[in-house]
Amino acid sequence: MNTTAVHNQRSIKLIANDMRGFSLVELLVAMGVFLIVTGAAFSLFNQHAKLVTRQQNLSGVNIGLRNAMSQLEMDLSGAGQNFLSGVVNAQPFGLGVIIQNNVPGVAPACAPNPATWADPVPISCFDSFPIVNPKPCVTAGGTTTPVLVVNENANGNNQASVAVSNSSILWADDPNNPGNVAAFANDTTCFKSGDELLVVSLASNPQPQCIPGNAASAFTYCMSFVVLTKDAGVTGNGIQLQHNPTGAATDPLGLFATTVGGNNFNKANGLNYPFPNGSYIIDLGTGGNDITYAVQNSPTNANDPQLLRCLGVTCTAANSTVLTDQVIGFKIGAALWDNAAQGATEIANYFYNSANYCSDAVNNADCTKVPPPANDPNDFNLIRAIRISMIGRTTPRSDISVSNFQNSFDNGPYWVQQASVAVDLRNMSSDDLGNAN
Incomplete structure (x- = not known):
């Protein structure tokens, strides 16, 4: 009995020591x-979460x-054709764009406000431009571009070289069905x-008197703008277009005007x-067929400059669509043809100020020198291609300040x-016309 007790006690002690x-x-x-x-795990997770958020933004x-x-x-590729309106026939040439190069003001006028990081007044710090499109015409034959050609021989006028003058009547013909009354x-x-009409004489059929002193240019053509005062009608064997007699000074759509230096695209425009x-x-x-791109602050958030696509020559709440938010840079440069050269010579540089859209920019001529007309600035006729540069930003956040982060663009x-x-x-x-570009 005693031997068993001693053994059990030793077992209990061993178990206690093991536990x-x-x-x-x-x-x-x-x-x-x-x-x-x-x-360390939470720190890694927190850093990764911020990285994911940053990458998502x-x-x-x-x-x-x-x-x-x-x-x-x-x-831009369809400028002057209005294909988005369902136009099925392309007209012989595109009308292009009119660039409003708003030269940025001196900082801090065009810099974000460090107190709120609000953005500058868009009209003074961002470029804008309307894309010129003709009016789509819906007829039994489909949606087409309303294009006629001058025909001053209508009704026996015999004035082959006297088309648009200071009179208020313009005679026209159907370019696809000439003389088909x-x-x-x-x-x-x-x-x-x-309706505003654009009357344009091309280089292949020039109007030498339009730009005196520049008739030898490779790009001699001219344009005028008139406004119809009466619906078009058929008279005899011609189409009669009755317009305002002072069309040279009339551009109600504002399509071809530029505020840079007080110059106007209509400098070569004259019904005389x-x-x-x-x-x-x-x-x-x-004007409702033109497409205007501009940057404006959101009406509900002054810290959100938005790129708008507007149907018309000006942007309103009714005709605009927001393409993207938080745009802090929108600049448009133009590559030009050298109008001073005999033959089309493309200028390699992009010009970001329409005052430099002149015929001899490639030779660094004084584009503001008048005369000669060949060096007139703001000559949108010379635009060969355009380059658009945009800069966007992530939404400014109250939990991020310049004390813990600053970008290298505007700090x-x-x-x-x-x-x-x-x-x-x-x-x-x-050159574009000759090569059917």
């Missing part, structure tokens, strides 16, 4: 290691810029009172000079992304 727990030192060490590992900015660029490129009624359907037969007459309507507490696109235009220069 001994951690000492206080061991417990503290274990807890320290656990806290270090956990802290930058991806959003990039997607917005790329989508806007795609829309821009599509509109039966088709004239359909041709006049869309030429309505109040005759347009030859065959000159084109294009109905631009009342703001946000990340920035850049995108650009270059587009060749189907312009009215003779």
Whole structure:
């Protein structure tokens, strides 16, 4: 009996020794290691979460810029054709764009406000431009571009070289069905009172008197703008277009005006000079077919400059669509043809100020020198291609300040992304026409 008791007691002691727990030192060490590992894990997670958020924000900015660029490129490629309105026939040439190069003001006028990181007044710090499109004409034959040609021989006038003058009557013909009086009624359907007409004489059929002193230029052509005062009608064997007699000073749509230096695109526009037969007459309507791109602050958030695509020559709440938000850079440069050279010579540089759109810019001529007219500034006829550069930013956040982050572009507490696109235009220069570009 005694032997058994001693054996059981020894077993109990052995079991007790095997179940001994951690000492206080061991417990503290274990807890320290656990806290270090956990802290490192949370730190890594926090940094990764910020990186993911940053990448998501930058991806959003990039997607917005790329989508806007795609829309821009599509509109620019079809400038003057209005394909988006369902036009099925392309006119002989594109009308191109009129660039408003707003030269940025001196900082801090065009710099973000460090107090709120609000953006500058868009009209003074961003470029804008309307894409000129003709009025789509819906007839029994489909949606077409309303284009006629000058025909001053109508009704026995015999004035082949005296087309548009200071008179208020312009005679026209159907370029696709010359002399087909039966088709004239359909041709006049869309030429309505109040529409602005562009009358243009091309280099292949020049109007030498239009730009005195520049008749030898490779790009001699001229344009005038008139406004119909009466719906078009058929008289005898011609289409009669009754317009205002002072069209040289009238451009109600403001399509071809520039505020840079007080110059106007209509510098070569004059009804005093005759347009030859065959000159084109294009109905631009009342401006609702043009597409204008501009940057304006969001009406609900002054810290959100938005790129707008507007149907018309000015942007309003009713006609604008927001393409992308947080745009802090929107500049447009133009590659030009050298109008002073005999033959078409493309200038390699892009010019970001329309005052430098002159015929001899390639030779660094004084583009503001008048005379000679060959060096007149703001000559949008010379635009061969344009390059659009955009800079977007992530939304400024209250939890990010310049004390913990500044970008290298404007030192703001946000990340920035850049995108650009270059587009060749189907312009009215003779080289484009000769090569059917």
